[in-house]
Amino acid sequence: MNRIGIVGLDWRHGGEEAISRFTLPSERRSERLPAMAHAMGAKELCYLATCNRVELCFVAEEPTPAATMRRRAFLALAGRQPQPGEAERTLRAWAGEGAVEHLFLVAAGLDSARLGETEIAGQVRAALEEARRLGLAGRRVSFLWEEALKVARRVRRQSGLGLGRTSLAELALERIDATRGPVALIGVSPMTRRCAESLAKCGRPLVWVNRTVERAARAARELGIDARPRPLAEFRTDPDALAVVVSATGASPPILDQADLIAxxxxxxxxxxxxxxxxxxxxxxxxxxxxxxxxxxxxxxxxAAAAGNQRQRRRDSADARALVDDALDRVHRRLGLRSVESVVTILHDHYRETALAGVEDLLRRELGDLDPERASAVRRWAEALARRFAHLSSRGLREVALQAGPEALSAFLSGAERDLARKLGAALDTERVLAALPPDEEDPP
Incomplete structure (x- = not known):
C-alpha cells in the first residue's frame, strides 16, 4: 500500500469557498480526470467531490513524497501552480495505511459534518463507478474502495449511527417539513433522490427538473414515486408555483441566476x-x-445544523470506529496471508532445489561409491531437512506479513540472491496479490 495516497480538503479545513474552487464541473470530468492522472504521475485515480469535500485517491507510478503530490494535485485541480507553501496550507495528504484508514472513515460517514450521514456511501460508489468508466480504477483502487463500501454497510447495520436522521438531505428535510405545497427537485443526485423519496411519502406534489428530462423521469420510476419531470431550460423560463426548490447538481456557474429567480x-x-x-x-x-x-x-x-447535538452521535461513533479498525485489520491480514502463501511456495521450492543440487554435487565428488539405495536415502534426508528449514522460516514470515504487512515482508526478503529476489518480488507484486485474493466470506456484498 506504499504507493496509495489521498490529497484533498474538506469542510473543516477549507470551507465552502475553497471546496467550490477545487471542484471540477461534472460535465468536464471525463476529459479532465485522465489528464490529471497523467500529470500527477498516477497509474490509478479516483475523484470524490461532495458538498463537503474534494479528494483525489491515487496509486502513484513511482514512490513520491506527499509534498510533491500535494503540489501536483493543486495544479491539477486549481489550474495554476501554487505559491510557496500554498499547497501545504490548502490540501491535506494521507499515504499508505493512513490513506486507507481515511477512506474507510469517509465512506462510513465518520469524517462528515453529520456523523454517520449516509449519502457519502452513495457518493463513494458513484466516484468508483466513474473511475472505472474512465479506465482509472485498477485493482488497488477497486479493492480498497469496495472494502470502504463494506465498512459503510457494517456501520449502518451494526452501530447507532444508522438511526434517526443520518443524512444531510434529511437535515434539509427538517426545514422543508415546515412548508406546505409543491416542491421542485433540480438534478438527479443521491441528495435529491433521498429528498424525493421522503417527500413522496408525505404526499407532497413533486416536480423533478433536470437538463436531461429522461433522467428525471427514470429516477422517479426507479423510486416508484409520482413526480412530474421537466427539462431545466423550460423550468428556468417558465417555473411552476412552488413552496420549495431543492437543488443539488454542483454545476458551474449557478444554474439559477437572477433572471431565473425573478421568473x-x-x-x-x-x-x-x-x-x-x-x-x-x-x-x-x-x-x-x-x-x-x-x-x-x-x-x-x-x-451548522449538523454540528449541533453531536454528543450522542459521538458516543455512537465509538462503536462505528471499532468497526473501521476491525475492517483495517481484516484487510491487513487478508493481504498479508495472500502475499506470504506465494512466498512460502517459492522458498520451499528453493530450499528443496538447493538441497538436492548440493547432494548431487556431493554424490558426484565424494560419495560416488555409494550404492543406489544409499544414495536415494541421502537424497530423501536432504529433502526432509530442506522441508524443516523451510517450515521454520515460513512460520516467521507469516508473522511478519500478519503483523507488519506485505511491504515489511518485501523489505525483509530484499537481501536474497538475485534470482530468488526476482521471483519473490514478482510474488509480492500488489497486482498479483489482489488478483489471487479470494472473496471475503465474512462480509458478502
Missing amino acids: LARASRGRLPLLVDLALPPDIAPEAARALGFERVGMEEIN
Missing part, C-alpha cells in the same frame, strides 16, 4: 419559495437570492 418570484404570486441549495459550487446564486428577498438555505447552514 420564480413571479410564478409564486407573492409567496416566495424556500430555496434549499445542497450543492457546491452553489446551484442558486446567493447574492441574487438575497437581493430578491428569498430565504436560501445553503451548505453552511446545513453543516
